[in-house]
Amino acid sequence: MKKNIRTLNIEQMQTFLKELGEPAFRAKQVHEWLWYKGVSEFSSMRNLPKSLLEKLDESYHIPKTKIYTEQVSTDGTIKLGFELDDKNKVEGVIIPSMGRYTACISSQVGCSLDCTFCATGFLKRERNLTAGEIFDQVNLINAITMERFNQKLDNIVFMGMGEPMLNYANVIESIKIMTDMKGLGFSGRRITVSTSGISKMIVKLADEELGCRLALSLHEANNEARSRIMPINDSNPLESLAESLTYWYNTTKSRPTLEYTVIEDVNDQSSNSDDLIRFAKQFPCKINLIEYNPIIQADFKPTEGDNLEAFAKKIEEAGLIVNIRRSRGKDIDAACGQLINNN
Ligand code: SF4
Secondary structure, eight states: OOEEGGGOOHHHHHHHHHHTTOOTHHHHHHHHHHHTSOOSSGGGOTTSOHHHHHHHHHHEEOOOOEEEEEEEOTTSOEEEEEEOTTSOEEEEEEEEETTEEEEEOOSEESOSOOOTTOSGGGSOOOEEOOHHHHHHHHHHHHHHHHHHHSOOOOEEEEOSSSOGGGGHHHHHHHHHHHHOTTTTOOOGGGEEEEESOOHHHHHHHHHTOOOOEEEEEOSOSSHHHHHHHOGGGGTSOHHHHHHHHHHHHHHHOOOOEEEEEEBTTTTOSHHHHHHHHHHHTTSOOEEEEEEOOOOTTOOOOBOOHHHHHHHHHHHHHTTOEEEEEOOOSGGGTOSTTOOOOOO
């Protein structure tokens, strides 16, 4: 059986090619085709001799990620279904906004956490995505924005399926590939890792010096209530999150974003905004209030109109930075918390 060539790092590639009698610089060329140009066939590696391509093809294969489905929302949001080499599926979203394009990408097939408001949480976690599969999503989405809008992708957010901190090594590896100037060359500041809140991994990420941004899916700022909708809070309570977010800010000098999905009669009361203000005042941060997107698996409703505005106003009056994030791609189940491979 042929092995996945992307499992070789550049040193291992050099060793393999040396055994084939090839010069050391060939390893760099193969590496660039695989990771910076994202080719899916050995025959596309145009500057390599045919004899070498044949030898590579005898022992290795390049795993393919392909787009198997696409839906376009009335607001321009595009939802993509990606089929991985082993036929597992994940989803990604292209969100256009004021001439800029953001890719929302997945890090796991399914998710092992059970956030009660999120459709993905109702899927079993099948496996982690490899760094290559994470990179493929970005590469394919970037090709779409280039082709259709004549524009490179602007931002990347790890807010699709899965918890990125539970696939840490591959997520970090993929960010290193995305930010490599020889490849897509994204600035770290344009990449946001969003987590449901795994305190020690937030600290670890701060120490990586990747320059990326951090978002915490908070949604409740009272331990008992948060544990009810996000069971991960039992092992990572708010006190430990506040500590790790303080460490994040002190280390990176980048304000973490607190994502707060506002759900009617669940977390939109005056006591909830009091809790949120208390929590957010412990470290510099920004707050995004997100319109809840209904899913068939749960019986929650969004807080709308004046109530949402009033919730935001109270937080603003407390001296905090707050934005309301309107739902995008709701009509095609592409909005936050709606990704479930339903095509
Ligand atoms: S919100 Fe994120 S961590 Fe929670 S179930 Fe959904 S995908 Fe998993």
